[in-house]
Amino acid sequence: MTNVKASSTSGNAQPLIEARDLVKVFGGLRAVDGMSIALNRGEMLGLIGPNGAGKTTLFNLLAGSLRPSEGQICVAGHDLTRYGADRRLGAGLGRTFQIPRPFAEMSVLENVLTGRQDQLGERLWMNVLTPGRVASEERAAMEKARNLLDFVTLSKLEHEPARVLSGGQRKLLELARILMADPQAILLDEPAAGVNPTLLELIIDRVLELNAQGKSILLIEHNMDMVARLCGRVVVMAAGRHLIEGKPEDVSRDPTVIDAYLGGVH
Amino acid sequence: MNLELIAYGAFFLTMALTYAIIALGLNVQWGQTGLFNVGIAGFVAIGAYTSALLTTPDDPNRFGGFDLPIFVGWIGGAITASIASFLIGALTIRLRADYLAIATFGVAVVVQLAALNLEPLTGGPFGVGFIPRPFAELAGNPLAFGLLNLAVLSLVVGSTYLLLERLARSPWGRVLRSVREDEQAALALGKNATKFRLQAFALGGGIMGLAGATQAHFIGFIAPENYLPILTFQVWAMLIVGGSGNNRGAILGAVLVWGIWAASAGIVSAIVPPEQQARAAALQIVMIGVALCAILLVRPRGILGEERMISRHLGKLRTPSPTANSSADRKA
Numbered sequence: 001m002t003n004v005k006a007s008s009t010s011g012n013a014q015p016l017i018e019a020r021d022l023v024k025v026f027g028g029l030r031a032v033d034g035m036s037i038a039l040n041r042g043e044m045l046g047l048i049g050p051n052g053a054g055k056t057t058l059f060n061l062l063a064g065s066l067r068p069s070e071g072q073i074c075v076a077g078h079d080l081t082r083y084g085a086d087r088r089l090g091a092g093l094g095r096t097f098q099i100p101r102p103f104a105e106m107s108v109l110e111n112v113l114t115g116r117q118d119q120l121g122e123r124l125w126m127n128v129l130t131p132g133r134v135a136s137e138e139r140a141a142m143e144k145a146r147n148l149l150d151f152v153t154l155s156k157l158e159h160e161p162a163r164v165l166s167g168g169q170r171k172l173l174e175l176a177r178i179l180m181a182d183p184q185a186i187l188l189d190e191p192a193a194g195v196n197p198t199l200l201e202l203i204i205d206r207v208l209e210l211n212a213q214g215k216s217i218l219l220i221e222h223n224m225d226m227v228a229r230l231c232g233r234v235v236v237m238a239a240g241r242h243l244i245e246g247k248p249e250d251v252s253r254d255p256t257v258i259d260a261y262l263g264g265v266h
Numbered sequence: 267m268n269l270e271l272i273a274y275g276a277f278f279l280t281m282a283l284t285y286a287i288i289a290l291g292l293n294v295q296w297g298q299t300g301l302f303n304v305g306i307a308g309f310v311a312i313g314a315y316t317s318a319l320l321t322t323p324d325d326p327n328r329f330g331g332f333d334l335p336i337f338v339g340w341i342g343g344a345i346t347a348s349i350a351s352f353l354i355g356a357l358t359i360r361l362r363a364d365y366l367a368i369a370t371f372g373v374a375v376v377v378q379l380a381a382l383n384l385e386p387l388t389g390g391p392f393g394v395g396f397i398p399r400p401f402a403e404l405a406g407n408p409l410a411f412g413l414l415n416l417a418v419l420s421l422v423v424g425s426t427y428l429l430l431e432r433l434a435r436s437p438w439g440r441v442l443r444s445v446r447e448d449e450q451a452a453l454a455l456g457k458n459a460t461k462f463r464l465q466a467f468a469l470g471g472g473i474m475g476l477a478g479a480t481q482a483h484f485i486g487f488i489a490p491e492n493y494l495p496i497l498t499f500q501v502w503a504m505l506i507v508g509g510s511g512n513n514r515g516a517i518l519g520a521v522l523v524w525g526i527w528a529a530s531a532g533i534v535s536a537i538v539p540p541e542q543q544a545r546a547a548a549l550q551i552v553m554i555g556v557a558l559c560a561i562l563l564v565r566p567r568g569i570l571g572e573e574r575m576i577s578r579h580l581g582k583l584r585t586p587s588p589t590a591n592s593s594a595d596r597k598a
Binding site: 124127 | 441
């Protein structure tokens with residue numbers, strides 16, 4: 001078992017995401033309490049911990065949905081600490097939600113198209129002033145969106161409203177949506193929760209493939225089998241703090257981790 | 267007799283079309299973006315007064331007028347209302363739906379009270395008269411006058427509709443819908459929700475201002491009592507009846523609800539004794555309320571409902587099968 005500083009798996013390269021000493025206070029509760037975490041380029045890192053450990057709060061800090069009370073978040077060397085949630089995907093950091101949030105009344109294809117960044121046609125007047133350029137951009141986006149729908153096996157449903165999708169399909173749709181922006185890093189919040197076993201295999205397969213394509217992935221997951229299959233390194237969080245990290249098989253046997261899951265860390 | 271009927275029909279439709287423009291503006295704000303604007307009357311009033319001041323002949327008793335051409339007044343009314351919406355939106359657009367409703371309602375009351383009391387600017391309770399009417403030189407021939415006005419209003423509604431349809435089917439319109447559906451998810455996809463909501467609010471407000479301006483010139487006279495909350499209620503009824511989120515629904519709803527409004531006025535004056543008529547006018551509002559309930563029971567999403575929008579660059583959605591689209595063939 002190693003501590004934070006010594007455990008970097010990819011040599012001296014600067015981590016893609018580096019969060020230092022993050023603190024998030026809700027009233028009297030320190031949900032995240034001096035947590036540091038680093039995601040290396042090309043790595044698949046698991047984040048586990050008992051319920052209430054602050055995993056999702058940490059995720060929301062990294063994704064910009066919450067502002068940290070203290071600490072710093074850098075992505076690819078850029079300090080994004082003060083950026084809002086809408087400026088993370090453009091900076092290369094995409095996230096999915098624990099409970100998927102599709103745009104229910106929009107078609108599956110439209111959901112994916114929304115993930116495109118900096119489209120000319122998103123500027124009001126460009127649709128009137130340069131319709132030709134808007135159209136050609138949109139055609140390119142359409143082709144990419146269809147390829148991504150192929151990738152997540154939702155092509156047949158492209159014209160259906162997203163509300164008809166099952167829980168697992170919604171997770172795949174969220175994945176396709178952020179892939180539209182070609183993020184370097186992906187934050188996956190419990191991709192296995194509430195997904196049937198067949199679809200789960202597909203999700204695992206797609207996540208592995210994305211990682212093989214070079215995407216760095218940070219995964220929150222309760223399913224330890226899945227974490228063991230996917231992640232080379234696991235960080236355990238408890239009571240808002242970094243408890244321990246290491247290989248999945250070592251971590252799951254560690255007495256402090258077992259103690260934390262049984263309620264020993266406060 | 268027949269000619270009179272046609273002239274009346276033209277008058278009725280022209281009036282209905284001025285409301286259709288307001289409903290189109292509300293559809294951008296509510297139907298597409300989910301902005302709960304309960305201050306419609308205020309934005310309509312801003313457009314109406316601006317255009318009236320720009321186009322009426324000089325009046326020593328108040329500011330202006332500037333005697334400019336009618337279309338300058340219309341554009342001026344739209345721009346002023348749009349700027350006002352932008353400024354009000356910049357302060358309030360971050361508010362949650364219910365708070366935005368209260369804030370916009372307050373704005374409408376302020377605008378109405380300002381129109382009532384700022385006599386040097388608005389003419390106070392007496393309003394602004396002698397607003398030039400398009401084709402006024404033909405007023406002696408009600409039929410030609412009515413039909414030409416109807417043609418002008420149809421043109422304004424038609425071009426507003428085409429512009430809004432183009433925008434609704436553009437990436438911009440798609441972002442508005444994503445913000446309406448789930449703001450958190452839209453943010454996570456890199457969309458600055460506040461910016462898009464503000465744009466929709468200003469565009470919708472500008473269209474309401476344009477509507478107010480056309481209405482003022484069609485009637486030729488405006489006063490603060492034209493811009494009471496009942497106007498906001500009527501327009502909401504129009505959009506909900508026609509189908510929120512659907513531009514054609516906004517136009518259809520405006521014509522239908524204005525029809526109910528006009529017909530109920532006729533019925534009230536026919537069956538209620540003259541001394542009770544002022545009181546019976548409230549029945550008009552009741553009838554619109556009843557019609558609204560009836561339509562929502564039968565068609566909860568309005569008569570037309572929201573269309574499945576698809577990018578205009580894909581063409582219209584023809585069939586749910588993906589193979590119907592030629593660009594999907596490569597997947598086979």
